[in-house]
Amino acid sequence: MTPELIGRRSFLARTGTGLVLAGASSVLLPPRSAWAAPAKVGEPAPGFTVNATNGSPVGLSSYKGKIVVLEWTNHDCPYVRKHYETGNMQSLQRDATAQGVVWLTVISSSEGTQGYVTPPQADELTTSRKAAPTAVLLDTKGTAGKLYGATNTPHMYVVDKGGVLVYAGAIDDRPTSRRADVQGANNYVKAALDAVAAGQPVKTPVTRAYGCTVKYS
Amino acid sequence: MAIRFLAAALLVATLAGSGLAAEAARPPTVKTPAPPGPPRVSVTLLSETGSIEPGASFWVGIRQRIAPGWHTYWTNPGDSGEPPTVDWALPAGWEAGPLVFPQPERLPVGPLMSYGYTSEVVLLTRLTAPAGLPTGTPVTLRGRAAWLVCEKICIPEEADVTLTLPVVAGRPAPGAGAPAIQRTRRTVPTPSPWPASLRATPETVTVSVATPGLEPDRIAEVSFFPDRWGVIDHAAAQEVTIDRAGIALRAARGLLPEGPGSDLGGVLVIREKLDQGEVSQAFVIKAVAAGSGPSLSLVAAMGLALAGGLILNLMPCVLPVLSIKALALVGHAETSRGIVRRHGLAYTAGVLACFAALAGVLLALRAGGAQIGWGFQLQSPLVVTVLAYVLFTLALSLSGLLLIGGSLSGVGHGLAAQPGYAGSFFTGALATVAATPCTAPFMGAAVGYALTQPPATALAVFEALGLGLALPFLALSLVPAWRRLLPRPGPWMRRLSQALAFPLYASVAWLVWVVSRQAGPDGVALVLVGLLLIAFGAWLRHAARGAAPRWRRAGSGIALVSAAAAIALAPLAAASPPAASPTGASAGAAWEPFSPGRLAELRAQGKPVFVNFTAAWCITCLVNERVALRSPAVAEVFSRKGVVYLKADWTSRSAEIASILGSFGRSGVPLYVVYPSRAARTTTPQPRVLPQILTEGTIIEAIEKETL
Numbered sequence: 001m002t003p004e005l006i007g008r009r010s011f012l013a014r015t016g017t018g019l020v021l022a023g024a025s026s027v028l029l030p031p032r033s034a035w036a037a038p039a040k041v042g043e044p045a046p047g048f049t050v051n052a053t054n055g056s057p058v059g060l061s062s063y064k065g066k067i068v069v070l071e072w073t074n075h076d077c078p079y080v081r082k083h084y085e086t087g088n089m090q091s092l093q094r095d096a097t098a099q100g101v102v103w104l105t106v107i108s109s110s111e112g113t114q115g116y117v118t119p120p121q122a123d124e125l126t127t128s129r130k131a132a133p134t135a136v137l138l139d140t141k142g143t144a145g146k147l148y149g150a151t152n153t154p155h156m157y158v159v160d161k162g163g164v165l166v167y168a169g170a171i172d173d174r175p176t177s178r179r180a181d182v183q184g185a186n187n188y189v190k191a192a193l194d195a196v197a198a199g200q201p202v203k204t205p206v207t208r209a210y211g212c213t214v215k216y217s
Numbered sequence: 218m219a220i221r222f223l224a225a226a227l228l229v230a231t232l233a234g235s236g237l238a239a240e241a242a243r244p245p246t247v248k249t250p251a252p253p254g255p256p257r258v259s260v261t262l263l264s265e266t267g268s269i270e271p272g273a274s275f276w277v278g279i280r281q282r283i284a285p286g287w288h289t290y291w292t293n294p295g296d297s298g299e300p301p302t303v304d305w306a307l308p309a310g311w312e313a314g315p316l317v318f319p320q321p322e323r324l325p326v327g328p329l330m331s332y333g334y335t336s337e338v339v340l341l342t343r344l345t346a347p348a349g350l351p352t353g354t355p356v357t358l359r360g361r362a363a364w365l366v367c368e369k370i371c372i373p374e375e376a377d378v379t380l381t382l383p384v385v386a387g388r389p390a391p392g393a394g395a396p397a398i399q400r401t402r403r404t405v406p407t408p409s410p411w412p413a414s415l416r417a418t419p420e421t422v423t424v425s426v427a428t429p430g431l432e433p434d435r436i437a438e439v440s441f442f443p444d445r446w447g448v449i450d451h452a453a454a455q456e457v458t459i460d461r462a463g464i465a466l467r468a469a470r471g472l473l474p475e476g477p478g479s480d481l482g483g484v485l486v487i488r489e490k491l492d493q494g495e496v497s498q499a500f501v502i503k504a505v506a507a508g509s510g511p512s513l514s515l516v517a518a519m520g521l522a523l524a525g526g527l528i529l530n531l532m533p534c535v536l537p538v539l540s541i542k543a544l545a546l547v548g549h550a551e552t553s554r555g556i557v558r559r560h561g562l563a564y565t566a567g568v569l570a571c572f573a574a575l576a577g578v579l580l581a582l583r584a585g586g587a588q589i590g591w592g593f594q595l596q597s598p599l600v601v602t603v604l605a606y607v608l609f610t611l612a613l614s615l616s617g618l619l620l621i622g623g624s625l626s627g628v629g630h631g632l633a634a635q636p637g638y639a640g641s642f643f644t645g646a647l648a649t650v651a652a653t654p655c656t657a658p659f660m661g662a663a664v665g666y667a668l669t670q671p672p673a674t675a676l677a678v679f680e681a682l683g684l685g686l687a688l689p690f691l692a693l694s695l696v697p698a699w700r701r702l703l704p705r706p707g708p709w710m711r712r713l714s715q716a717l718a719f720p721l722y723a724s725v726a727w728l729v730w731v732v733s734r735q736a737g738p739d740g741v742a743l744v745l746v747g748l749l750l751i752a753f754g755a756w757l758r759h760a761a762r763g764a765a766p767r768w769r770r771a772g773s774g775i776a777l778v779s780a781a782a783a784i785a786l787a788p789l790a791a792a793s794p795p796a797a798s799p800t801g802a803s804a805g806a807a808w809e810p811f812s813p814g815r816l817a818e819l820r821a822q823g824k825p826v827f828v829n830f831t832a833a834w835c836i837t838c839l840v841n842e843r844v845a846l847r848s849p850a851v852a853e854v855f856s857r858k859g860v861v862y863l864k865a866d867w868t869s870r871s872a873e874i875a876s877i878l879g880s881f882g883r884s885g886v887p888l889y890v891v892y893p894s895r896a897a898r899t900t901t902p903q904p905r906v907l908p909q910i911l912t913e914g915t916i917i918e919a920i921e922k923e924t925l
Contacts, residue, residue: 041474078365078373114370149472151296151329168472175299177365177373206472208446212371213297216327 038149041205045157045165048144050106052135053119060159063102067196069189070157071105071133072150072214074115075125078177079211080153084129086182089154089171093132096193105133108145110217115153116140142216152211158192158202167192169207176210257284257366262358262378263339263394268385269356272348275389278339278398279303279316279362279378287368288333291321293444293483295451296329298371301340301364303378308356310347317341319404320486320499321442330452331367332442339401350384357381403914406484409500410840411463413485417476417506422449424504425465426485430837430885431909433459437495438488441466447473448481480505489908496908498915515674518666519681525660526685529652533720534608535686537615538648540717542641542690543703544710554697561694563638565687567645572683573676575653580672598735602744602787605728608651609748612721613755615714645687651724652686736790743790747783754779806852811865813873816892823895825860825924827916830878830888832867837909838887845911854917858924859894881906889916893923 039046045068049059060068071089073080083089093103107122109115117125122136139145148157148168158167171189174181192202258281265276281289281301290298305313319338324331344358363375382392409426416423424441439457443449450469458465464485470476481504488497530539542564660682667678693699725748733741754776761772809815811828819826829846831838845851855862867874867886878888889907907919 038472041472076370078371146328177299206447206474209297210299211297212367213326213329213331215369 039147039157039165039168041165041168043165044163045159046147048147050137050139050144052137053122054135055119058104058135058137060163064163065161066100066102067161067193068102068104068159069096069193070148070159071103072145072148072153072155073105073107074109074153074212074215075117075129076114077153077212080115082177082179082182083154083171084131086179087130088182090129090131092171092187092189095190097132097134099193099197101193103133105131105136106139106144106150107136108139108142108150109215110140110142113215113217114212115215142214145214145216150209150214152209153214154211155209155214156189158189158196160196166196166202167205168209169204170209170211173207175208256374256376257287257368257372258282258289258364258374260362260364260376260378262360262380263397264358264380264382264392265395265398266382266389267392267395268383268389269346269350270387270389271346271350271352271384273389274343274345276341276398276402277344277358277380278341278394278401279360280337280339280394280397281334281364282337283335283366285336287366288324288331288335289338289364289366290331290333291442292318293332293442293446294365295324295331295333295446297326298331298333298367299365299373301362303340303342303360303362305342305358305360307344307358307360310349312345314343314345317343317405319401320406320484320497323440323442325452326367328452332451339397341398341401341405346384352384352386355381355383400918403912403918404499405914406486406499406501407844407912407914409485409502410844411500411502413502413504415477415481415504415506417470420470421467422470422477422481423465423467424481424483424485424502426463426502426504428463428837428910429461431459431463432883432885435490435909436464436487437490438486439464439466440486441468441483442486443481443483445482447471448477477504477506487908487910489910491906491908492903493905496915498908498910498912500910500912515670515677518663518678521659522663522667522678522681523685523688525663526682527688528659529682529686530689532652534651534724535648537611537714537717537721538644538651539690540714541615542644542648543693544714557694557697557700559638560641561691563641564645564648564694565684565691567642567647568649568687569645569680569683570642571646571649572679572686575649576667576676576679579668580675598732598740598790599788601728601731601735602740602747602790604650604653605725605732605744606747606751606783606787607647608721608728609725609751610755611647611651612718612725613752615718615721617711617715618752618755618759648686649683732790736792740790743786747786747790750779750783750786754783806846806855806862808862808864811863811874813877816863819861819863820892820895825858825894825920826863826892827855827860827920828863828865828888828890828892830865830867830874830883830886830890832886841887841889841911845913845916848913850913851916854920858920860891860920860924887911891919891923894925 045060047060049057049061052058071093075081075084080089097103107115107117109117117138119138122138125131126133126136137144144150148155150157152170154171156167156169156171157165160166167188169188172182172185172187174185188204188207191204195202260282261280263278263280265278269275279301283289290300292300294300300318301316303313303316305311307313318340319334321332321334324333324335346356350356357379358381359377359379361375362378363373365371365373411426411428413424413426416425436459439459440455441449443451448471449455450471453469456467458467464487466485483502483504484499485502486497486499488495529535545560663678663682667675670678693703729741729744729748732744736743757772757779758776761769764772808829811830816826816828829838829842831842854860865874865877867878878885881888881890887909889911891905891907893903893905905919905923907915
């Protein structure tokens with residue numbers, strides 16, 4: 001979040017003009033797609049609460065002051081498999097969590113669709129794939145997914161220590177399901193995490209996520 | 218190519234290997250619903266030609282037959298997905314062009330939007346055979362096609378495609394794939410002849426396409442497919458408004474924080490309601506941001522206009538006019554400063570007044586919805602003819618055959634002796650008229666800017682252009698020191714002015730060529746007769762100068778009559794129809810003028826007829842003619858199918874044509890109607906109306922369908 005943006009927002013909030021503007025523009029603007037305005041990079045990441053596989057509710061507020069990665073997934077999607085079967089996703093998870101980053105894997109597949117799993121199945125996938133997320137969240141109703149505008153699996157988000165969304169988009173710059181393309185790809189998530197750790201702005205903050213559609217109900 | 222093939226082969230091997238390994242390592246407890254079984258898409262390689270001609274290019278197509286409920290993707294797949302690819306493994310020396318995608322569909326997937334194809338699609342590629350390909354040995358074309366196919370779930374699939382074709386010298390016969398490929402080529406988006414602009418706010422992106430004069434009621438649907446992600450919200454509804462100016466399409470902005478930037482490419486699909494159902498046509502557009510990127514400030518535009526105007530002085534049609542004025546100054550460097558200055562100012566005023574008049578006409582026409590720019594005046598053969606006359610007269614005068622008198626050119630007359638300021642004013646106007654066929658560097662950008670601005674601003678830019686044109690002479694007349702740089706007067710002046718006649722003759726030759734495009738051989742003949750009359754009149758006047766007053770009067774009288782005759786010929790020349798080229802190879806399909814009687818006669822004979830209801834002032838009509846009707850492919854299908862092409866010119870709004878337009882529920886042009894051949898239909902054939910915006914493909918398809 002740039003200082004000017006915070007300044008403008010707080011100005012709008014203080015003067016009340018924000019509400020008026022928002023009211024007026026909603027009349028004039030063409031309709032957005034179904035999920036209204038998704039989370040915007042550069043603005044505070046929206047809060048959510050979703051049950052983890054162990055049944056406990058987890059949200060961004062649980063990890064205040066920490067860098068958080070959100071990974072939307074569907075274990076049967078060929079694009080997700082590309083990154084798990086090459087070990088790419090797991091090593092990214094391990095490297096990140098080793099540095100104190102919180103990694104939340106989110107499954108928004110609704111019941112009966114591809115990628116939907118029960119809590120034990122999710123844990124089993126973590127074990128068998130040697131994955132290393134902090135927690136796996138079962139967003140069966142798709143509330144978190146729609147809040148963030150997650151369209152694809154994998155779809156990646158990085159939230160900085162101040163709770164601001166600093167990256168949204170693809171895992172890397174090779175939008176294919178070919179495992180061979182993992183090698184040599186420019187990993188946007190890794191770059192974003194490095195930048196945030198170094199206290200620098202993320203160079204490529206928004207990219208087109210690629211993969212399978214998130215199986216919302 | 219060899220290296221690419223090797224890379225592709227390696228890739229395929231790696232993929233196969235890793236895929237198998239992954240299959241084995243799969244955890245047993247979580248069931249995978251992605252079913253094996255037959256592929257969702259079957260692919261076939263098709264060729265437009267039945268054989269390969271060495272050195273020739275031909276279209277091939279990868280046909281995807283897609284299982285019901287599944288879809289594959291366009292180049293911009295939308296919110297998710299991946300476009301198909303083909304890795305060609307062609308023999309050495311072969312070249313493959315990029316994949317060409319037909320118009321996509323909007324495919325909603327839950328709250329998301331995909332752009333792609335269902336049921337069947339042919340992806341085209343142009344292949345070029347090496348020139349030295351030996352005939353007799355068949356060649357196998359080979360490629361690895363890969364694609365993502367999705368229903369609720371997505372499956373990447375790939376397959377080898379091959380096709381073996383004989384190599385035969387000479388023009389190949391159509392191949393088995395010809396119908397499918399030709400059908401597809403007609404649905405490939407064609408470059409749009411319409412300018413498109415882009416406007417972005419923090420919340421929305423608006424793409425406007427200048428298609429003036431469309432009938433909004435007939436447009437069933439307009440959709441825009443951006444060629445890249447993140448600029449517009451793919452899934453959001455696109456608000457379409459159609460008015461006099463054209464189509465405007467507004468959508469919520471996409472996720473890219475930087476927005477569209479200076480331009481946004483994409484495909485505009487227009488679905489039009491016609492009596493026989495709907496026709497959908499796709500255009501490639503590039504919307505350029507208004508007020509961003511290379512846009513100009515008023516000052517910069519005026520600067521460019523000034524520079525353009527200056528350079529205009531060097532153009533072959535203007536240089537002689539300027540030289541006439543400059544020559545008049547020669548030898549007057551010291552004398553009569555005030556007079557010289559006033560001549561300079563009068564000349565400048567003439568230029569500026571004429572530019573203001575031109576700009577006024579241009580802006581008024583644009584306000585009426587015409588999409589015209591600089592050079593619009595040359596669209597009228599009448600204007601072109603008159604320009605040719607004016608420049609020819611001027612050239613004759615420079616050649617020394619005609620003394621128009623100081624009032625027009627001032628050649629041979631001292632300024633002090635002949636202070637006709639009106640003459641200088643009209644020379645300025647003449648320079649402007651002579652400049653109108655020309656365009657100079659920098660002018661395009663400046664005029665382009667002017668045409669997007671309010672009239673006052675536009676006028677300022679045009680006047681800057683005029684000032685640039687007037688500047689050299691103005692400077693000479695205002696600064697005596699510069700006049701001293703002019704050479705001493707002498708006999709060289711006559712030679713120079715005679716030599717300068719030739720650029721003008723060249724300009725006349727060019728204008729006659731323009732007439733030949735607009736009014737055909739008859740028009741050219743009439744213009745040439747007009748020029749002859751002018752030359753004759755000039756000679757007669759010249760010859761009679763030294764004669765007795767009676768003869769002089771007679772000479773002048775006859776000269777005047779011949780000039781008047783020339784002027785009378787101009788509208789006739791302008792009214793001649795363009796040449797009806799028999800082969801139509803480049804000039805487009807041959808046509809004849811429309812009359813209800815001729816139409817009835819042709820229909821009684823059972824002949825297929827194409828009627829083009831058009832008007833000279835209808836810019837949509839002219840664009841359609843340029844991009845579609847005059848294409849060689851259309852001419853070819855007209856001649857092959859024996860279609861008689863009638864052109865109904867509604868320029869003068871005849872009531873007869875108006876009533877026919879009315880019978881089709883139209884109040885204006887364009888209107889395109891195909892009357893089927895009688896044998897093509899068992900019942901009484903009904904005429905078929907084509908869309909207001911034509912593409913080559915639409916015409917050809919309609920003709921193929923309505924004829925035998």
